[in-house]
Amino acid sequence: MIGQGNTTTMDSTPLADAVANRIDDGRMTFDAPIRDALLRLGYLSEDQTTRVVAHQAERGLDFDQAALELGFITSEELDRARELLISSLALQDTQRRDVSEELIVVNDPGCLRSESIRLLRTQIIAQHIRAGRRGLAFVSPIDGAGCSYLAANLAASLSQVGTKTLIVDANMRSPRLDQIFGLDANAPGLSSFLSLQVARPERVVHANVLPNLSVITAGPPVARPQELLSGSRFRDGTNTLLREYDLVIFDTPATNANADALTVGAAAGYALVVARRNFSFFNDVSTLVSQLASARCPVIGSVLNEF
Template sequence: MSIEPMDDFATDAAENATSSRVDDGSTRFDAPIRDALLRLGYLSEDQSARVASHQLERGLDFDQAALELGFITTDDLDRAREQLITSLALQNVARRPVSDELVVIAEPSSRRSESMRLLRTQIISQHLKNGRRGLACVSPTDGVGCSYIAANLAVSLSQVGYKTLIVDANMRSPRVDQIFGLDPNAPGLSTFLSLQVSRPERVVNANVLPGLAVMTAGPPTPRPQELLSGNRFRDGVNTLLREYDLVLFDTPAANANADALTVGAAAGYALMVARRDQSYYRDVSTLTEQLAASRCAVVGAVLNEF
């Protein structure tokens, strides 16, 4: 595997279903964060009622309304969100052993693991240290190892203390659940996007590995592009970006649908994955241009050899 910066590459390329409805989004009242603030003693019942009234009047989220009224501090909110993630996460879901595809665990001394650690170092120095929290792993065609790269990168980042979430945004042929030994039919991204739960944290599997959380694609849905294109996906992504040091998104191949472009636009940044002797330069350059048009910056490229 080799990792290439995208600046020169991008320059060259430029030159050459019905679901049960729980929350329809018509109200912004956020009971989970309210309850967490009450449990921690940061709000009284009287203050909570005043926040709810201010929230409806101003059209804000509950936490934003509480901050605006001065009832809580940003530190209070951070602690409440941390408790919320822990309490809402799917921590009791039956799990199988993780796959041997996670080479950073199965083969920590191998050349493949060393390549992933090199990629981790570059992501930390060129992405995380600049305050960037979202990263979509994208590929021009299928079979180049996009899920493999995303999963191993997520694990390697968690191993050095970064609070990491990997989201399987490939609702067409998901693989993240297989790699991490999770139930493919358990609640996941499709569950949140189809309004079956009110908050994205409710479908996060916390501590699948130390420091690593996983959101699977969820039960199959007949309309993935429609779900990803809505404001609910963008709002959910923004919520998750506040909670983790890095949120990685696995995406389907871009030559078959527009899902990767939609996810990349929400994440803001993308990592291009291609395979030696299989991926064509024109396909990679076309995807780079499409991502740029979607206002998604390609921060690097991985030429997968494994």
């Protein structure tokens, strides 16, 4: 709380003093981003903004809290404005790297596809994260269903609402997350840890690739990925990571050619099945669900990807 300023000049007022104090200690500068976000989204008018500034000065509040206290915005609108701020910061960061346009929740947060990702995010938070589940493997019976696309965008979307998220590229056969997030494909990654080139899984984490989002890439190519994933080192490393994040998402290769995804799903604890409209066959999806059950990996749901 900022105390009201005291002055002996004839033309000063407590309100003016309070505003001056907030400018002096930098809080007006701090308030500017959230104020601008609320204006951009149409949640505040210019007249309301002026009244909020006066109220925050009188009460010694931050701008967002003053707007809430006056009833000009709701908590949901404030959350959306904060999300917009984080997206803007993320976009500034991605512009410094060659991030794929596929990361739509950052590059085009207002589009229909981004809204669909946010709906999935809401369901994952409510039904998975709040239930204490920390791991989730994205699996599909065939290539081209959109596992990498959905996993990457969900991870980025979760990070935008403050969920501490890690995404792991467990597709060491045809990795894509390095391209999506603009990272070095040859940098140490999952394969480096599993092949004993790196001692601990934390050493291959690209921390804060976006705010609240870290990434483990697949790493340099290896000859026998299934053998590496089947070893205790992968399970132990996964358990270590699950303790450090709110959610760890695993991208996996299609199950029609190998059993990698089943192994990853069993270690993650849970799986989300991804299919593409007019592309994936029901029998393939049904077989995958049965295979996951045999691998003792519960399926929390499925996504029919239309993009």
